[in-house]
Amino acid sequence: MxxxxxxxxxxxxxxxxxxxxxxxxxxxxxxxxxxxxxxxxxxxxxxxxxxxxxxxxxxxxxxxxxxxxxxxxxxxxxxxxxxxxxxxxxxxxxxxxxxxxxxxxxxxxxxxxxxxxxxxxxxxxxxxxxxxxxxxxxxxxxxxxxxxxxxxxxxxxxxxxxxxxxxxxxxxxxxxxxxxxxxxxxxxxxxxxxxxxxxxxxxxxxxxxxxxxxxxxxxxxxxxxxxxxxxxxxxxxxxxxxxxxxxxxxxxxxxxxxxxxxxxxxxxxxxxxxxxxxxxxxxxxxxxxxxxxxxxxxxxxxxxxxxxxVRSSFGRMENFTLGDVRIQMILVKNPAGCNQALEYVSGIGSDYNVVLCLNDRTADGHDISWIWDADFEKITQDPHARSILVSGDRAEDMQLRLKYAGAEESRITLEKDNARLLQIMKESTLPVFILPNYTSMLALRKVLSEATGGEAFWKG
Ligand SMILES: [Zn+2]
CATH class of the missing domain: 3.40.1190.10 (Mur-like, catalytic domain)
Known part of the structure; x- marks a missing residue:
């Protein structure tokens, strides 16, 4: 040098x-x-x-x-x-x-x-x-x-x-x-x-x-x-x-x-x-x-x-309050991390709704086959998981994964539009856990921060 x-x-x-x-x-x-x-x-x-x-x-x-x-x-x-x-x-x-x-x-x-x-x-x-x-x-x-x-x-x-x-x-x-x-x-x-x-x-x-x-x-x-x-x-x-x-x-x-x-x-x-x-x-x-x-x-x-x-930061166990709804966001990007998040959510022991967001952009890695190695059965078989929303570019893949994990079709809602997703979460009577991968986390975090008056991350 x-x-x-x-x-x-x-x-x-x-x-x-x-x-x-x-x-x-x-x-x-x-x-x-x-x-x-x-x-x-x-x-x-x-x-x-x-x-x-x-x-x-x-x-x-x-x-x-x-x-x-x-x-x-x-x-x-x-x-x-x-x-x-x-x-x-x-x-x-x-x-x-x-x-x-x-x-x-x-x-x-x-x-x-x-x-x-x-x-x-x-x-x-x-x-x-x-x-x-x-x-x-x-x-x-x-x-x-x-x-x-x-x-x-x-x-x-x-x-x-x-x-x-x-x-x-x-x-x-x-x-x-x-x-x-x-x-x-x-x-x-x-x-x-x-x-x-x-x-x-x-x-x-x-x-x-x-x-x-x-x-x-x-x-x-x-x-x-x-x-x-x-x-x-x-x-x-x-x-x-x-x-x-x-x-x-x-x-x-x-x-x-x-x-x-x-x-x-x-x-x-x-x-x-x-x-x-x-x-x-x-x-x-x-x-x-x-x-x-x-x-x-x-x-x-x-x-x-x-x-x-030390509280959560930037999508890692980050908490939001949307109206009266408590939302916790947990970034997941690989099977090991995802299993830990699923283990945590399914271990809560009281009713909740869950949102799973899957994108396949460059920062996420284009290969999303890892979702087949993660134990989504943990939530599909958890009676406390009341409704499951799927979102992101590859929402259909996630939906399919959940069907194979034993989720009844009536429990799964597919919503790719973040504004509508936000509205559904707002109307939830239960706490909501969001498990997004990287770029879907960035997008969701932006709409959530705007809706809850949070600041953009680079100001933090
Ligand atoms: Zn050896």
Whole structure:
């Protein structure tokens, strides 16, 4: 990477800010284009505009955004100024835009700390430029097949990125056999986090993403499962096994729709912790965030206390009140995440209506066959799920999937128009859960925010 001249830096930073301002005046979020524009002036501008910052990067299939929110909240609520790419623009252009717009006129960063969500495929481009102090890898699941190919390809992409920053400390999910294997062939210091306790009834756990040992190919066995292929795995043949995590959820005392009470173990010491977000996967996000915060060198009490009031963000367990109707939106984009959402909704124990939205645009991945791997039976067979609405470009596919999952035709309503969908939800006498995939989430969130007076996300 060549060192840019100071004038080039000043110009690139100015271009970045001007393009963003112009896009916002036109009412667009402008998340990637300002970065692209800045990079045409100075290719590695990000290396300059992030210089001197202390940065945590979060990557992995599921939980990136929530883990970032937890870290960011801990930093800001303890009085530290912190930058983060809240808009979800997590490719090189988006990260460049976020960091470069946050500089003074000379291109020097205005905040010392940053929490950056990074796409798995973009990690190798982003981390050599921003040289993060800590990299968190949340987990690896099958996701957007037609964008990255198999999950092993994604793992390789992450490994390539990590190898470029040997000084970064890794926080890895000990319970994910794929993620944990990253520790094997990189020189980086590694700290593990995980769950020391089984979740669910442990019967008929179906594993589709990482069934076989990454080293020798033999089928894994488990001391216990948490969800999908996550748990205390071991290989009976070569001995590859889950490492003892230094940050772990030791016991789950209770999970409700408002959050969870857990015992968190930090280097053998037990701490009672309240997590302000429901569902098991958020316990993994909490463990990841706590692990990263400690490794980052900040007092653990700060994040242990603040994690109770992290609320949902941007489609992840986000709550809306539409008239008198309580609506909770849960982004789903792959079978593992979707199953967790279905498990959560069907475990509520009182009546509700549910909306399933499926698009197949570029950001979603054009292949929607994953819906056949998700357990929609959990809601079609739940007597509390009163009516099921299907929406999105591929609503018919979802409808078909539900029929195969045993839903009677009378229970399913197909509505592709978001305005009419909003009206149906408004008239609901029950709480509504919306499970959209990415682009349908963006569209629905927009109409819901407008109807409930919420703000556009880039203002948040
Ligand atoms: Zn093995």
């Amino acid at each position: 060549s060192k840019p001249f100071i004038l080039q830096t000043i110009l690139a930073a100015a271009v970045c800010k001007t393009v963003r301002r112009a896009l916002r005046l036109r009412g667009s979020g402008g998340t990637a284009l300002p970065g692209k524009a800045a990079m045409t002036v100075c290719k590695d501008i990000l290396a300059v505009t992030s210089r001197g910052m202390e940065i945590i990067v979060v990557t992995g299939t599921n939980g990136k955004t929530t883990t970032c929110r937890m870290l960011e909240h801990a930093l800001t609520s303890s009085g530290r100024e912190c930058l983060s790419n809240k808009s979800g623009a997590n490719l090189l252009s988006g990260v460049t835009a976020e960091i470069t717009c946050n500089t003074d006129w000379l291109g020097r960063p205005k905040t010392h700390y940053a929490v950056i969500e990074c796409d798995e495929g973009a990690l190798k481009q982003v981390v050599p430029l921003i040289r993060p102090k800590v990299i968190v890898v949340t987990n690896l699941f099958r996701d957007q097949l037609d964008r990255y190919g198999e999950v092993m390809h994604t793992l390789d992409a992450i490994r390539t990125g990590i190898a470029k920053v040997p000084e970064s400390i890794l926080c890895l999910n000990a319970d994910c056999s794929l993620t944990a294997s990253l520790a094997d062939d990189v020189p980086n210091k590694v700290v593990f986090y995980g769950m020391n306790t089984p979740v669910g009834d442990q019967k008929d756990v179906e594993i589709s993403d990482a069934k076989y040992c990454i080293r020798c190919g033999r089928e894994y066995r488990y001391h216990y499962h948490t969800y999908a292929h996550l748990g205390s795995f071991y290989c009976p043949n070569c001995g590859y096994k889950r490492q003892d995590p230094s940050v772990a959820v030791n016991r789950i005392l209770g999970i409700t729709t408002e959050g969870s009470k857990i015992e968190m173990q930090l280097d053998g010491k037990i701490h009672p912790v309240r997590v302000g977000l429901p569902a098991v996967y958020n316990l993994y996000n909490a463990a990841a965030a706590i692990c990263a915060y400690r490794v980052f060198g900040l007092p653990e009490e700060e994040i242990l206390g603040s994690i109770a009031d």
